[in-house]
Amino acid sequence: MDGPAALRKAYLKYGGNVSEPVATVVDLLAGGQTIDQGDSGEVTATPYNTDDQLYTVPVTVGGQTFILDLDTGSSDFWLYSAEINPSKLHGQATFDASKSSTFEKMDGYTFDIGYADGSSSTGYVGTDVAVVGGVAFDKQAFGIATDVSGSFAALYNCDGLLGAGYPYGVDYGNTIKPVGQKTFFANVISTLTLPVFTADLGKTTGSYEFGAIDSSKFVGALMYAPIDTSTTYWEFASPAFKVGDSRWNWPSDYYVSIVVDSGSQFMMLQQGLVDTYYDTVDGAVTDYPNYSNTYVFPCNASLPTLGLAMGDHDQFATIAPEHLIYSDIGNDGMCMGALQYSLSGGPQILGDPFFRSQFVVFDAGNAQVGVA
Numbered sequence: 001m002d003g004p005a006a007l008r009k010a011y012l013k014y015g016g017n018v019s020e021p022v023a024t025v026v027d028l029l030a031g032g033q034t035i036d037q038g039d040s041g042e043v044t045a046t047p048y049n050t051d052d053q054l055y056t057v058p059v060t061v062g063g064q065t066f067i068l069d070l071d072t073g074s075s076d077f078w079l080y081s082a083e084i085n086p087s088k089l090h091g092q093a094t095f096d097a098s099k100s101s102t103f104e105k106m107d108g109y110t111f112d113i114g115y116a117d118g119s120s121s122t123g124y125v126g127t128d129v130a131v132v133g134g135v136a137f138d139k140q141a142f143g144i145a146t147d148v149s150g151s152f153a154a155l156y157n158c159d160g161l162l163g164a165g166y167p168y169g170v171d172y173g174n175t176i177k178p179v180g181q182k183t184f185f186a187n188v189i190s191t192l193t194l195p196v197f198t199a200d201l202g203k204t205t206g207s208y209e210f211g212a213i214d215s216s217k218f219v220g221a222l223m224y225a226p227i228d229t230s231t232t233y234w235e236f237a238s239p240a241f242k243v244g245d246s247r248w249n250w251p252s253d254y255y256v257s258i259v260v261d262s263g264s265q266f267m268m269l270q271q272g273l274v275d276t277y278y279d280t281v282d283g284a285v286t287d288y289p290n291y292s293n294t295y296v297f298p299c300n301a302s303l304p305t306l307g308l309a310m311g312d313h314d315q316f317a318t319i320a321p322e323h324l325i326y327s328d329i330g331n332d333g334m335c336m337g338a339l340q341y342s343l344s345g346g347p348q349i350l351g352d353p354f355f356r357s358q359f360v361v362f363d364a365g366n367a368q369v370g371v372a
Contacts, residue, residue: 003326003336007294010264010351040193040211043133045070045201048158054263055201055352056158057208061142062100062128066093066159070208072199072362073261073349075165075173075183075232076113077130078121078143088148090156095144102138103128111143111176113161119150121161125176130184132162135210137188141181164197164262165232167364173232185210185364195365199262201355218359218372225311226368234260234362234369235347242307242316243277257347258308260360260369264351266326267306267319268342277339280304288334299328299335306339308350310371317371323353 045055054069066079080089082096097103106125114120123146130140145160164185165173171180189195192211200206200217213222225236238256240249250256256270274295278284281304284297297303303324307316326338338353354360361370 003291003294003329006265006326007340010266010268010349039135039191040209041132041134042207042209042212045199045206045208047204048155054155054158054265055206055355057132057162059162060129060131061095061140062097062103064093064095064099066095067157068160068162069155069158069263070162070164071261071263072164072234073259073263074113074161075163075167075169076111076121076143076175077140077160077162077184078111078113078123078145079160080148081123081144081146084146084148088153090153092155092157093159097126097144100128104139106141108178109141109176109181111174113143113175119152121145121148121152123147125181132184133208133210135188135192137184140184140187141176143176161263164362166227166229166234166367168229169232189364194363196361196363198362199355199360201262201352213361220372222359222361222370222372223310223313223315223317224361224363224366224368224370225313228257229367233347236260236311236369238309239312240309240316241273241276242305242318243280244304247307248273248276258350259347260350260354260362262352262355264349265338266349266351267324267339267353268349268351269339270348271341274339274341277304277306278337284337288329291329291336293341295337295340296329296334297337299325299333310369317354317358319354319357323357326353 043057045057048054056067057070059066059068079095080092082094104127109125112122123144125143127139127141129138167183167186172182174180194211197210199208228235235257238258278295281297281301286293288296303321306319309316324338326336328335342348358371
């Protein structure tokens, strides 16, 4: 996916309006049983493409295997239906209820997940045995999409979505109606050795692990920040940031809340932070042709590290410079930054660049996010 299209998709995920120049460039260019107590499991996470557009994992539902986007920024679990119009498919595998002896349709239940641009996935809801990395739940509710449009359909060879948002929010954060259903993580959490899952992602193959924290995958101590449990996001407060060795503290009455979202390709943060960062980068501009309000800079520019304070602690998660370059934008030696402005009034987002630089712990038992 090209840079403007990827950024537009990231904005629209959170219901925001996209600036006209960016939009123009895009146009052109219930119940159940679980496995035994004290379990854990690990699943391989593979970059969807060379731009790390998303990380996909193998998931088995009703004995059929699918490649899904594990998304910590949402809570819907859905697959393509075998009944969908073939013209909507681009290599995606489909769920065939007739091939599963354990599938049960939830009569009267539907789901409808969509973006502000009209892209959507809609259909009916059922339950079946779901297995992720050896961790299983035998009556997992999920959507079976009978219609998709826009950006969903364009994700070739990605068979749906496994939402992994904070599991205890209102209606569990998903779009299932008339009553929201538990996410996979919410269903299995009581059976896990620890009430956590972790993300260890990188440019090459990484992994998600449920129920354990593997200390061999990181160096040093984990740094934790409490999350806002009133939402279904993994969202924490950050009172300060660093650009290189220089530190800035936010005003005491200014609340900076950041969502950790594996389903976004960018880090989208407050304008003052982003401008402060790029003020140190020679040649960085926001008025490059066709990239209005989007930071680009010479690909050979020297970039500083970016640090974000974790909660109220004087500890910083540090993102290395190589993870703050999204991609080159042509043959003129300019690159698009992976750090961009957040939506006005919208959440601030730590997407894939953050994951590539950190080992991340999603700790539902203690309502916190940890990094190392």
